[in-house]
Structures are given as C-alpha cells and as structure tokens.
Amino acid sequence: MQILSLSDLWSGTLGSIVSYIIIIVILLVTLLVSLRLLITRRKIGYFSMLLSLFLLIVQYMQLIQFQLIQTVDETAAFMALILKISAFVLVNTGIYQLYNPTKLRDGLVIGLFGLATAAVASSYWFIPGWLEGSDEQIRQMQPLGLELYLFVLLFVSFLIVNPRIGQNGKFQLMLTLYFCAHLIYMANKYLFNGNQLALVKLEEVFPMIFHIVLFLFIVERIIELMQAIYNSAIKDGLTGLFNRTFFYNRVNQHISQNIAVSIIFSDIDNFKKLNDTKGHQMGDQVLKQVAQIAKEEAEPDGVCGRYGGEEIVVMVLGTTADNAAVAEKIRARVEAETIVTVSVGLSHYRTPLKTEELIKQADEAMYKAKTTGKNKVIAYS
Template sequence: MHTIDISGQLFTSTMTVVIVGLMLFMSYRLQGSNRRQAFRSLLVSLVIILFYNLLQLAIAVNAAKPSAWIVFGGKLLQVYAFIVINFAIFELYHRRRPRTRLWLFGLLVVALVIGIADFMPDAPAEAAADLAVNVRTTPVLDGFMLLLSPLFALMFAPHIGQPRKYLASLFVSFASQLTIIVGAYGFAEPRGYGTLSGLLTVIYYCLLFLLLFERVVELLQSVYRSSITDGLTNLYNRRYFMGKLEQLVRSGRPHGVIFCDIDNFKRLNDTQGHHKADIVLKQVAAILTEETEGIGLAGRYGGEELVAIVAGPSSALMQTAEAIRARTEKESLVTVSVGVRLYEAGVTAEQLMKNADQAMYHSKTNGKNRVTDFAKLKGAS
C-alpha cells in the first residue's frame, strides 16, 4: 500500500469510487445500446478500478487488513486498470486491430512478470520478512507504471479526438505516480507526498470523466445526425425535411421549395455503374448544400430526387434554383430539371411539394436542364 495518511486515503478512495461509479453507469448504458469492444474494455477497467478503491476504503476504515498479498494484488490491479482504460479510451475512437490487441496483452504480461519479480523475496529463508517489505517497495513495477503515461501519450494522443484533455490526464497520472515514488523510496517526507498523490488521483479521474462525457455527447450527436440524414449524400432525409417544411408553413414566414431531378440518371447507372452514379449524386447534393447554406436546407426526397427549402421572397428562391441548375451543368456529368413553388397562405407542406414536383416534371418534359416556376404554370392554366 502506498504511504498515505488514513484521512487522505479515505478521501481519495471515496471520491474515486463516486466518479468511477458514474463512469461505470455511463459505460454500461452505452454498452447496452452499442456492443462495441471499446465499451466492454471500458467496463472491465472501471470495474477493476472500482474494486481496487473499494478495497482501499475497506482498509482505511479497518474493515480489511492490509496483508502483503492484498496490497500486492491492489498494486497489480492499479497497473492493469491503467493499461486497460487507456486502450479503452483509444478504442472509443478507433476499432481494435490485431496490433492493438498485441500491445494490450503484451503490456499486461510485462506488468505481471515485473510485479512477480519485484514481489518475490531473494531467499526462501527471508520470505516472511521480505514479503512485507517487498510489497511496499516494488521499484521496477512503480517505474513501469511511471513510464506508461509517456508511452500512451506517444501511442494514443495523436489519434484521439480530445488530445489536450487526454494529455492532461496522462500528465496528472504521471505526476501522481512520481509523488508516490518520491514518498515511498525515502526521497522526501512520505506523508505529504502521499496526500498529494491522492489529490492528483482524484483530478486524474475527474479528467477521465470529462473525457468520457464529451465522447458520449459526440456519439449521441452522431447517432442523432445519422437518424435525420441520408447516409450517401449527407443531406437531410425525407422525414426530417418534411418536418422542417411543416414548421415553416405553420410559422407563415416567406419561403419556397425547390424540387430537383437528375436528368438521365438511370442511363448513367446502366452505362457507367452504380459507383459512378453515386459519385455524381453526391456532387449534386454538395451543390444543393452549398447554395442553401445560411438561407435554408437541402434534403434527399428519394432516389435521384433532391429538394431544398429557401427562406425569403420569390427572387431568392428563383436565384438559388438557377444557381443549382447552372452549377450542376458546369461542375458535373449531368444536368437537373428543377421545379419551384413559393409558399402562399393556406397551402400545406404536402401541396408545396406536390406543386414543386409538378413544376419539375414540366421542366423534365420540355427539354430538361431548366427551372420552372409553378406560379407560371398555374397562371398559364
């Protein structure tokens, strides 16, 4: 057991149990809805950390005796938990590969070998006395734990979405382990350094909690984004698009709908293949996204039919529609037939889409690669 006063140990272990408990609950809920290896690894490491700190709590309140085997097991658990949790954090951003698995199990084996070599006495006759001393002075295992922080900084920090926060946690962990070594091996008064180490440990788990919380938010945002967008074009899907259009209709604010259909798309599919057709579809989708940025939103209505909402008067609607048509002709292999419909009081979202579709069909049957305003069709009839 590291040298630390009882009150400091009690504070450190209590705070760590609370923080790790919250992280464990979050990881359990995530693992239940997303069966990724990262969440299983995170759960394993957090359970180990929780068990270790519950053991320290039991020792602090005299509910358990700090025997040599218990203290040695605690040291080894601490090293194992640190290794596994860092690999789990990495796997929150990247799937586990064979090389990553090799590094993980290699470090776990090295820690076990070092721990046993440090723990076992040199001579059988001195076993009883040496066990009590060796468990508190395992310099190689303590040094190994110290070196893990810079190793993980080099291995994982460049590949994690929150590198600064992750590096800060590793720095705090390094400082905590350094204070343990300074206090345990007689470089300074152990009591003060043990307390400082405990405080740094709490800070370390707070940083890990923040890192995990932000990753959970990122994952939830990603899940929400995927539920409202089309996977191929990254445009909003039909359900979300219609919901936004209905909101605008209810608000009564000026707006209009653009309905685009890629000309000769089936022929492109048949002659150049689905892969080329998908590339073209994404190009046209990108044009819609760029042209409606700041003034509306774009969606995929179905197949090669792309739609957009534009807020503002008729002039803005027609200008955007023409820009989409012209850019598609210039920047891609295809052209688009476009129909537009400006909102009028009493018109529903479904009627807006139907009328814009009718205007698009007029463009399609009258030469393609043109923009038709439904208002002119209605006036002509």
C-alpha cells in the same frame, strides 16, 4: 470531544481517507454512466470500461483500508500494485474500444501485455542474487520493477491508443496527470521515504483530477454517440443533406405557421447514363457535388434534403423573385462546376396549399423542365 478542523480533513490519515472517498464517488458516478451505456448499446468497450472502474473502486477501498490499519504485508502490497496496473490497462483498453471495433489483433496485443505484466510481476518475489543490501533495502526494491513498468505502459498508451481515438486533448491530459501522480509517488517513496506531506497530498490530488477528466471523457463520448445517432436518423449518409422525412416535416412546420416558402425540386439529367458509363463511384461524387452547391445556395435560411435517388429538394424563404433567382443559381453552378446538368422545378406556397401539394407542384414543374429540353428552371403555374 475533539472538534475536527479543516486542516484535519486535508492532512494526515483522515485527509487521505477523505481524498480517496471523493475519488470513489467520482468513480461510482462514472461507473453508473458506463453501465447505462453497456445496457443500451451492448458494446464491449463499455464492458472493459466498467470492469476497469470496478477495479479502481476496489483499489481505492483498499487504500482506505491501508490508511486505517497502517501496516501492510508484502502480499497485500503486491495485490494493490497488480490491481493498479490492471485497472490502468483496462481503462486504456476501454477508451480504445469506445472508438474502435475490437479485432483479433487487439486481443493478441492485450494478451501480450498480460504476459509482460505477469513476467514483470515475478520480479516482486524473485530478487536477483547479485543485488546486495540490507533486508529493508531489498524489501523496498521489491515493487520497483512493477512501478517502473507503469511508466512503460504510459508511454505505450500515448503511442498506441492516443492516435486512434477522439478527444486526444483530454486523453493526453489524463496520461500527463497519471504520469505526474506516479512520478511524485516514486519520488516521495524512494527519495523521502514517504515523509513529505506536500508530495503525499499531490499524490492524492492528481488522481482526483485524473478521474474527473475520465468522467468528462466518457460523458463527451456519450454526447458524440447521441449526436451521431440523431444525425443518422435525420440525414442522408451519402450527401449529408436531410433525409426525405425530416425535410417534409420542416416544410410542414413552416406551412402550419402560414410562412411563405418556395420549394426547389432538382433532378440530375441523364444520371442513369452517367452511372452506366462512368460507374457508381462517379455518380456518387457528382451527387455530392450537386448537393453541396444546393446547400451553399440555400444558406443561411434554406433547408436542403435528398428526396430520393438523384432528386435534391430545397425549401427557401423570401420573395418569389428571390427564390427563383436561387433556383437559377443552383442550375447555373451545377452546369459550370460539374460534369452534369439539372432540371429544376419551382413552386411557391399559397393558401390553402398543403405540404404534399406544394412539393408535388415543384416535382411536376421539374418533370416539365426535364421533358422540354432539360437543364432549365420552370416554375409551377
């Protein structure tokens, strides 16, 4: 019985089959991740990605079959090339759709590329009469049009898809790996008749790295989406501050551990008048400016939230005097750096106050500041 060596697993037919199996395993894992996304989010980009991964798996299973039978007829070779091009187009379409909504214009562009692919594919079977050469030379020229077309698709992907997605570095790396793999394949086929073992292995290694990067690309996109969902659940969309529920829970967490905190409750003075006279866009801009000032003054240990409307709340740690100084800095900076002023209320945690009572005290102090002249800080007493 012949014993397999490491060199057998690297070179020859067996080495190629092992490489293709590794790629199929990577593709299956990537497909499962994309399937999970499709089920949970039902976005068309995941369907395009899923379909492209399925085609890639079929493509590499076909390559394994070619290695086993060693002889490939023209029709099978043509179908393999069409499969490769279709998978590449769908991968790029899926990547684009992961970051962009699908519009009618996008469908038209994809349709045009489909027509272009069909037109180029016809060159496989209809060789111009002015080309002269032996039957073997003509046969070798048949796939040249489609193989050169792949370079055009790579260039178009870089121009159209790359500027409109995230993770540009990974995407550019993927295109570079694909370009190198295809260039090596072309060089080995047309210059060395496929007999350079080193080039054959590079043809297999580059796609392997390509699919690993594709897997990492999709995983990172999942992380981005999860982070976006989490942020939308805990943050206010306009100001970027934490929402009321999250802020309340953070205050409650500190109080349950008997940690001394202070609540700064601020409300923009004459905000309704500002909206009525200068428009809601100006109101939103001012609200964001005040939120940024409060956030900067609360860092690094404070927590800022939008409590409702033009009300911004801050939880800060430290001594009573220090926290009163933070409240005054917020008021002074808003007056100096924006076109509005704020009325500020301040309350300090004392046992056995509860979260609702502590925030309510700060709210009452703010109301007192607003009804006794505005643009001032008043501590609850």
